[in-house]
Amino acid sequence: MRQDREAEWKRLLLAARAGDEGAYRVFLSDVSNYLRGWAQGGLRRAGRSTAEAEDIVQETLIAIHTRRHTWDPDQPVGPWLHGVGRHKLIDSLRRRTGHDHLSVEAFAEVIPAPAAASDLAEGDILNMADSLPERQASIVRSIFVDGRKTAEVAATLSMSEGAVRVALHRALKSLAARFGKDSSHAH
Amino acid sequence: MRTDQLIDALSRDPAPALPAMNALIARALAVGGLISLGLMLATVGVRREMAAATMQGWFVLKLALVALIALAGWKLASRAGKPGRSLQFGVLAAAVAAIALACFTDLWMLGTPGVGRRIIGDNALLCIVTIPFLSIAPLVAGFIAMRDGAPTRPTQAGAALGLLAGGIGGVMYGLHCTDDSPLFVAIWYVAGIGLVTLAGAAAGRRWLSW
Numbered sequence A: 001m002r003q004d005r006e007a008e009w010k011r012l013l014l015a016a017r018a019g020d021e022g023a024y025r026v027f028l029s030d031v032s033n034y035l036r037g038w039a040q041g042g043l044r045r046a047g048r049s050t051a052e053a054e055d056i057v058q059e060t061l062i063a064i065h066t067r068r069h070t071w072d073p074d075q076p077v078g079p080w081l082h083g084v085g086r087h088k089l090i091d092s093l094r095r096r097t098g099h100d101h102l103s104v105e106a107f108a109e110v111i112p113a114p115a116a117a118s119d120l121a122e123g124d125i126l127n128m129a130d131s132l133p134e135r136q137a138s139i140v141r142s143i144f145v146d147g148r149k150t151a152e153v154a155a156t157l158s159m160s161e162g163a164v165r166v167a168l169h170r171a172l173k174s175l176a177a178r179f180g181k182d183s184s185h186a187h
Numbered sequence B: 001m002r003t004d005q006l007i008d009a010l011s012r013d014p015a016p017a018l019p020a021m022n023a024l025i026a027r028a029l030a031v032g033g034l035i036s037l038g039l040m041l042a043t044v045g046v047r048r049e050m051a052a053a054t055m056q057g058w059f060v061l062k063l064a065l066v067a068l069i070a071l072a073g074w075k076l077a078s079r080a081g082k083p084g085r086s087l088q089f090g091v092l093a094a095a096v097a098a099i100a101l102a103c104f105t106d107l108w109m110l111g112t113p114g115v116g117r118r119i120i121g122d123n124a125l126l127c128i129v130t131i132p133f134l135s136i137a138p139l140v141a142g143f144i145a146m147r148d149g150a151p152t153r154p155t156q157a158g159a160a161l162g163l164l165a166g167g168i169g170g171v172m173y174g175l176h177c178t179d180d181s182p183l184f185v186a187i188w189y190v191a192g193i194g195l196v197t198l199a200g201a202a203a204g205r206r207w208l209s210w
Helices: A003-017 A021-045 A050-066 A077-097 A127-131 A134-145 A150-156 A161-185 B003-010 B021-042 B057-080 B090-110 B115-120 B124-146 B154-174 B182-207
Strands: none
Touching (some): A003 A077, A021 A050, A021 A077, A021 B003, A050 A077, A050 A161, A050 B003, A127 A134, A134 A150, A134 B003, B021 B057, B021 B124, B021 B154, B057 B090, B057 B182, B090 B115, B090 B182, B124 B154, B154 B182
16 A cells, blocks of 8 residues: 555545545545455456456445444554455455455555446445335435435434434445345346 | 445445444443443342452452453454454453463462362352353443444454453452452353353354454
């Protein structure tokens, strides 16, 4: 991991913690390019088509998102990201390829791969929200699809803002569990 | 779905909704520890001559040794939930060394007469049964917190939580138990805590993977 990338990721994640949506978007896009390069490499080495890479990228992004509180600001971002990413990549490659011992190259050696227009995941986690309990589904749709503010959604549902954010977190975690299964069965 | 759509959605929720891992585990332990304390008071209870016991070095040493095991569990568990962090075995090594040192001190100060009595104690069976019983609440609470973490090695994370919960159960039982010799701690407390650690490892494998 290059030093300047580490410093940049740390700056973006700290800004995201303070509520900066733009910084978080830049962080996730940058990370997704690394994950794509990583997933494509892993699939290629397992003798698989790289068409499934995008599902793995998205699954891992959701894992990073739902576990972002496990990063301590006094800890470097690179090793944390590598830990979550490696765990998720190996898990989803194993589910898709049936191989038990997959080599995943070091994060530092990954060549970032920007998304191509054709890169589409089979799964659609936002559409899956319909299967959630009513209140959770409406929170997921309001914030993720309609782009409404947490405070606004909280007022509509007469919940506290904190409760809305925790409900969103729980909803996303249960969707993520299903997303992994559905997209690996689709192939 | 395109990945940039997903990124757009996720970026609308930038700050973490949950507190940091250490706070999550600490909160769970406070609840689990209180339940364990309540169960200890309701079942075996505090030893009768408690006030006199606190004046005795061996009693205080026993509690300190068991608390050190709990601290070792805390150090391991708090790291196990955070990816990219190596586990800290320093406190565990210190706990093992302290127990060994305390055993030598016991043998040196009190000698071999009565050593069998100090090892077997008054109630070894109650010790290895009650410590796991008093560890259940902190173990369950710790697991609930750890499921919100990201343990990349679920078995190790479960074992660390078992060590921590076993240490807490051990301290609670220590308030009841009248066997204060380090020799007793080294065998029976360690056995009870070891059982909880093994149970934690098995449960971690099953319930902490993500």
